[in-house]
Amino acid sequence: MERDQLLKETGYVLGLIHKDRLSPDEQEHVVQEVVRLWKDHVNEGFLQYRKSVSDDYTAVEWSDELGGTVFYDARGREYIDCLGGFGIYSAGHRHPKVLQAVRAQLEKQAIHSQELLDPLRTYLARLLSLITPGKLQYAFLTNSGTESVEACLKMAVLTTGRHRFVAATGAFHGKTLGALSGTSKATFRQPFLPLLHFTHVPWGDVHGLKAVFEGARFSGDDVAAVVLEPIQGEGGINVPPDGYLQAARELCDAYGALLIFDEVQTGMGRTGRWFACEHWRVTPDLIALGKGLGGGVMPIGACVGTPNTWKRYIENPFLHTTTFGGNPLACAAAVATIHVLAEEDLVEEAARKGIHLLSGFQQLAREYPDILVEARGKGLMIGLEFTDHATGYAVARGLFNQGVLVSGTYINSKVIRMEPPLTISQRQMDAVLERLEAALRRTRAGRMATR
Template identity: 55%
Template sequence: MSIDLERELKSEQNKNVSEYINKVLSLIEKEEINEAEAAWITKETVDGFREHVNPGFLEYRKTVTEGGQFAAVEWSDNGSCFKDVNGKEYIDCLGGFGIYNVGHRNPKVVKAVTDQLKRQALHSQDLLDPLRAMLAKILADITPGDLKYAFFTNSGTESVEAALKLAKMYSERTTFISTTRAFHGKSLGSLSGTAKGMFRKPFLPLIPGFRHVPFGDIDMMRKTFEVCAAVGEDVAAVLLEPIQGEGGIILPPENYLKQVRELCDQYGSLLIFDEVQTGMGRTGKMFAAELYEVVPDIICLAKAFGGGVMPAGAVVATENVFNSWFDNPFMHTTTFGGNPLACAAAIATIGVLIEEKLPERAAEVGAYFLEELKKAAKGHEDKVQEIRGQGLMIGIEFHQDEIGYDVSKGMFDRGVLVAGTLINSKTIRIEPALTISYDEVDKVVSTFKEVLVQINA
């Protein structure tokens, strides 16, 4: 091919790409789209996933698929709901896997981010950025016990990675105890703590030194500590979700977390609470650690930390633990973690949670929701095995995966989004915005009851 022809083809390609970009941007700009535009967006979305993202999603998201095409392509959201590109509204009880604690596009969070965006989006990386300092101070004030210093991340798995590195530098120990059904993320370090074999096997060997014990079994936890000490592999830290989210909304037995704390103290090990899903008011307290009156040495945050507007996460640790990073703060860094937009979102989110008493509301509405779901399931014990939860973190476990799928599909078709958990596929989660109204709760419950009546066990 000649140079001139190559340039001509490249020029034509760039022209086509520019035209496509301008069309996409013009659609983003519109407050309302017409039927033809909605159809074009749907086709481009499905084709794009099939050809350029990952065709597996078209099969995996089959609860929202109809006739080989997506029945819903997300387009807008507000409050406790979102709309698809055709204007159908759904009550969001998946909540982006628990990120919309203060609701979809909470106006105070959106305002904080847009106000910051007008002045500065990202920081230079060299000067001191003020919002990071201010957010760290707020976290020191609201987290339990003597947690004091914060490191900011972009996601939950990054928060867990940072916590593991903190624990290693603190004691130079390399053994970690995690639990069965645990989910801590999918980067190599956090995946080493995650329990599901399907996610782990393709990447073995993972980070050495991780041991898994049954969640809630304090005797096995104690024996593992004893064995590790006996063979000279002292435990650096125990990594736990106070309530297991992806494992199927599994609550700890009474006093279990306190006993784990005591074991950590006895053996000079750290306790890391992964509150990526339980934090920011979800369980009826700002942090689940407060529910169980246990103070960890390190707490991991993400998901709802950015208010459902910005990707944001944090690791907060005691000064005693964090000071191993004082001499060289570049031992662990991230380009975008703690950026001004994310910090603005997190600061506003915490403000909304406190001012509107959303953790308290989660406890109140969650208790009502849980009771009403249990009432709706009466007479369907052949399908529903158990309904459990804390605050607005509720799991509905079925006897078979297929029943859970049918319920999810049936509820979606009727305008309610739920989904299974990653570790326990028989359980669907209920994690709506903490702002969900009682009328919306009643609609979800009535939909659940209607679907249960219509499906066959």
């Protein structure tokens, strides 16, 4: 591309970035342009997916409410965000204190030198040791949840000298090759086989988990670690049966394996505790964080471990490194997010609001049992399970048309997740319940009309 043309193209996009609002003509132009460019340069398949879950698949995000729970598309339409970026918005959309911290850091330094000691990484690691459960002390900072899982897997291999892992069916741990090995859905795994040595055991099956440990010991291929989400997210918001996480902890201890909790989606107050494993008073050897750690402003994750899991890494700190992980801007966002969660009691708020929403969803399940099978979850991590995939899509479409954003889960598409920002208001929660009831009523009427 010629220099003048490149300057014209980049200048046009920079102009859009600096615009607060679009005129009606600009709105339509941007929408059609984004759809065309997405098709030509990103992935046309996603456009086809959007057609299946909303009447207006051309909705293009534009802005959101400062510190709030709503966002707006390029046409100015408002949506209550009940997807929450799959659990990103722990402090709401663009919380002012998180923004202020990032802006202040940006005025000093954006990216660290890679050689000197960067202070915010140090302070954030200390804070993570304070808020995580058990004896977790050291933190390796990453750019995302899947990178955090990768780091946990490498630390487990370093610590145990073993290479066999155990995960649960329904698990989702990310899509980079190591994390993908723990993810259970064949659709995601098969194109990339062979992967790391993972055995998948039915979720909640203590006897099956014990059998894997026994077989691995007998064959001389001992387990390095068990990797579990304390509550399965993409598997369908599956809460573990009583005693399951405790049994996993006991088996790991008995066989010299590590217990890794993937709290990428469940952590940072999402379930009404700082970390979901605290509901069952089970502590891991390693924990993977992401999503909500950056407060919905910056991408950041972390692998946090005990002193035992860090021994070999301390011997050679260059065994695992990252260029952008733990950069000053991301660390500033994470520190501010932890501050906001504590100052505004958002973890406790998530517990309280979750009780209200879950109770309302369960009442609707009793009124529409032919459509909504069950509502389950903890805090503001709630799953709505429908009778079949088509019904789930129909309800999601109905909610979207009423200005409520939801999404199915990756592995169990009959389940719609409800993971709004922890700042969602009482008025917004009531509106979501009213609009869900309307979507259920229309879905039932549509079924009867086709009989």
